[in-house]
Amino acid sequence: MEAVVKKFPEKPDEAGRPSRAEAEAAVETLLRWIGENPGREGLKETPKRVVKAYEELFAGYGHGPGEVLGRVFEEVAGYNDIVLVKDIAFHTHCEHHMVPVIGKAHVAYLPDGRVLGLSKIARLVDMFGRRLQTQEAMTAQIADALNDTLKPRGVAVILEAEHLCMSMRGIRSHGSSTFTGTYRGSFADDVAEQDRVLRLVGLGG
Ligand SMILES: Nc1nc2c(ncn2[C@@H]2O[C@H](COP(=O)(O)OP(=O)(O)OP(=O)(O)O)[C@@H](O)[C@H]2O)c(=O)[nH]1
Numbered sequence: 001m002e003a004v005v006k007k008f009p010e011k012p013d014e015a016g017r018p019s020r021a022e023a024e025a026a027v028e029t030l031l032r033w034i035g036e037n038p039g040r041e042g043l044k045e046t047p048k049r050v051v052k053a054y055e056e057l058f059a060g061y062g063h064g065p066g067e068v069l070g071r072v073f074e075e076v077a078g079y080n081d082i083v084l085v086k087d088i089a090f091h092t093h094c095e096h097h098m099v100p101v102i103g104k105a106h107v108a109y110l111p112d113g114r115v116l117g118l119s120k121i122a123r124l125v126d127m128f129g130r131r132l133q134t135q136e137a138m139t140a141q142i143a144d145a146l147n148d149t150l151k152p153r154g155v156a157v158i159l160e161a162e163h164l165c166m167s168m169r170g171i172r173s174h175g176s177s178t179f180t181g182t183y184r185g186s187f188a189d190d191v192a193e194q195d196r197v198l199r200l201v202g203l204g205g
Pocket residue numbers: 094095096133134135136163165166169170171
């Protein structure tokens with residue numbers, strides 16, 4: 001049987017979700033596990049703060065691409081060439097270690113009579129960043145969301161990021177960055193179009 005691949009994680013299952021008090025207790029357990037005293041002055045409020053920070057850092061589960069991308073515009077005077085938003089700063093957390101990943105996204109599409117508000121592309125990147133991710137999955141999710149919502153002729157998504165789980169721990173390799181890129185539609189069919197995007201974002205020869 002073919003595996004069912006969920007493109008976008010579902011919203012949290014509210015019924016099975018631990019309470020805020022349980023989440024705070026879990027942070028307190030981790031504090032004790034690293035050798036700290038959760039009762040000392042500076043840490044008294046830390047479980048509450050961490051849970052509040054997680055609400056913000058992982059807010060992406062509460063939203064879907066449809067609501068983030070909003071409406072499309074059709075009055076573009078027949079413009080049907082590339083639209084590229086580059087150097088969108090993002091941060092996410094790797095799903096293996098829950099440690100930050102910091103990088104830049106470059107997102108391009110070839111309209112088919114419809115365009116999006118430019119800020120919505122950055123909002124989409126931000127939304128997927130506020131979930132646990134692998135860089136590959138996040139790249140594919142951005143491309144699929146744009147493709148499904150806007151139905152453009154082509155989509156290109158390139159992410160460059162530093163994984164702090166590789167620099168702060170483990171191999172402790174500093175300064176390396178990981179590059180992922182995916183192409184849909186006419187970008188997938190035409191290597192010259194891919195080269196154009198790479199040149200425009202400063203990664204091409
Ligand atoms: N493909 C991919 N791998 C990632 C990403 N983020 C982290 N990783 C890797 O996930 C792997 C997890 O490997 P494991 O051997 O299961 O875990 P580990 O013992 O903590 O691995 P080390 O980081 O090598 O110490 C590591 O090689 C990480 O570098 C990502 O976005 N994409």
